[in-house]
Every structure is written in C-alpha cells, then in structure tokens.
Amino acid sequence: MKITFLGTSHGMTEKNAFCATAVVSIGERHYVIDAGAPLGTLLQNYDIPFSGIRAIFITHPHHDHFLGLVDLSSLVEGFRFQNVSIDVYHPEGVPIAKMYDFLYDGKIESQDSERLHYHLYQDAKPDGDVIFDDGVLKVTAIPVEPYVPHSHAFLLEAEGKKVLFSGDLHKDMPDYPAVLEQTDTPFDLVVVEAAHSVLTGEPVMAHFRATKTKRLIIQHRNPRRNTDEMMEKVKEDLAPLYPVFVIGDGYSIEL
Numbered sequence: 091m092k093i094t095f096l097g098t099s100h101g102m103t104e105k106n107a108f109c110a111t112a113v114v115s116i117g118e119r120h121y122v123i124d125a126g127a128p129l130g131t132l133l134q135n136y137d138i139p140f141s142g143i144r145a146i147f148i149t150h151p152h153h154d155h156f157l158g159l160v161d162l163s164s165l166v167e168g169f170r171f172q173n174v175s176i177d178v179y180h181p182e183g184v185p186i187a188k189m190y191d192f193l194y195d196g197k198i199e200s201q202d203s204e205r206l207h208y209h210l211y212q213d214a215k216p217d218g219d220v221i222f223d224d225g226v227l228k229v230t231a232i233p234v235e236p237y238v239p240h241s242h243a244f245l246l247e248a249e250g251k252k253v254l255f256s257g258d259l260h261k262d263m264p265d266y267p268a269v270l271e272q273t274d275t276p277f278d279l280v281v282v283e284a285a286h287s288v289l290t291g292e293p294v295m296a297h298f299r300a301t302k303t304k305r306l307i308i309q310h311r312n313p314r315r316n317t318d319e320m321m322e323k324v325k326e327d328l329a330p331l332y333p334v335f336v337i338g339d340g341y342s343i344e345l
C-alpha cells in the first residue's frame with residue numbers, strides 16, 4: 091500500500107499548499123481520503139488516472155475537506171472523461187446537490203451522474219461502522235466530535251496493514267479514537283491533524299504516548315498554533331516509542 095499526500099495543509103495559512111487530500115494506492119486501484127485540494131487537477135499532475143480511482147471518502151462536512159469534489163466533477167463530468175466510475179462516500183452535511191446546481195445549473199443532477207456515484211453514510215456507532223469493503227480495502231468510520239456534526243475518523247485495512255486517518259478532532263482531542271490505545275496489534279500508520287489542538291499540550295501528548303503504532307504522520311497543521319519548534323519537541327519526546335513525520339504536500343509513504 092502506498093499513500094500519497096496531495097494536500098497536507100491547513101489551507102488558509104500557506105502559499106502553494108493544498109488542504110487535506112490523500113491517495114491510497116493498492117496495485118492499480120486508488121482510493122482518496124478527503125478532498126480538500128483541487129482533486130481533478132492534482133490527480134492529473136500526479137499521473138494518477140481518473141479511471142483507477144475506485145472510491146473517495148470524506149471525513150466530515152467542512153469545505154476544506156470536500157471542496158475538491160467540485161474540481162473533480164468539473165473535469166471528469168464537465169469534460170465527459172471516459173471510463174470513470176467513482177463511488178463517493180460522504181456523511182450528512184456535504185452539499186452535493188448544491189454543488190451540481192452550481193456547476194451545471196440543472197443540466198446534470200447529482201443522482202444522474204454517470205461518473206461520480208454518491209453514497210451517504212450514516213453517523214457511525216461509537217466503535218465504528220464498516221462503510222466500504224471491496225475485498226481489497228475495508229474502511230471503518232469512527233465518530234469524532236470536531237466543530238461540525240457527522241465527523242469521522244477512518245480506519246483503513248488492506249494487505250494485512252492497518253492505517254488510521256484522524257479526520258479533524260476536537261480541541262485537546264477528547265475524541266481521539268480509542269482503538270489507537272486499545273488495539274492488540276499496533277497500527278502500521280496513524281495520520282493525525284494539527285489544526286485544532288496544541289500538540290505539545292499534555293492532553294494530546296498523553297494520547298500520543300498511549301498510541302500503539304509503528305509510525306505517526308502529522309498533517310493539516312496550523313503552523314501558528316503548532317510551530318516548527320513545537321513539532322521538533324513532539325518528535326523528540328516520542329522518538330523512544332515510534333518515529334513522527336511532519337509532512338508537506340507531495341509526501342508519500344510505502345507500507
């Protein structure tokens with residue numbers, strides 16, 4: 091499994107950086123976690139074919155996590171790309187129908203789209219609900235509580251590996267997914283956001299110390315709240331437990 095981060099930024103604070111968007115590649119199959127970046131444009135820039143995208147998963151209904159769907163639809167549907175069939179899994183609150191009104195003014199309706207197929211997933215149970223399993227990748231949505239309702243972290247399982255994307259979490263992370271601390275087998279990777287909490291604070295560091303993982307990636311960082319110096323401190327403090335990577339756009343990792 092390879093994960094390529096097309097966008098890692100908090101979005102409002104940096105030049106030439108895009109919001110949270112990651113592509114999980116398993117062989118020729120590609121899956122997208124969040125679409126905060128102009129997704130169609132960046133997939134082309136990274137030579138990831140639209141026809142290879144099986145599914146897109148949106149963690150929560152905030153524009154910096156779904157706005158990239160506008161760019162993707164405008165390319166693959168506005169310009170009628172062939173051999174594209176992508177399932178989009180989204181929670182309540184993502185304004186899909188409004189997006190189609192805006193783009194096509196009634197000429198294409200979201201439910202009639204031939205290329206992007208939308209699936210609303212309901213708020214998950216506390217332990218999580220499986221929202222997708224194509225025999226290659228299994229995705230379990232785990233509820234979290236940031237600033238908008240219907241928000242989720244995603245547990246990904248493929249090729250015997252376990253990865254967790256935190257989505258956006260509440261300040262000081264009271265909603266940090268419990269499975270990260272309770273699991274019997276360590277995660278291969280945890281991807282956590284750094285927009286809403288001070289990571290060097292004790293509530294967050296206590297979660298990080300209790301996390302069972304082989305590595306941790308920090309993305310979606312607000313550099314004013316979590317400075318470079320603070321990130322060095324997090325890396326140093328956790329070094330005895332696991333390596334921490336503070337990443338930027340274009341970073342990729344093979345698991």
Ligand SMILES: [Zn+2]
Nearest residue numbers: 152154258285
């Ligand atoms: Zn966000």
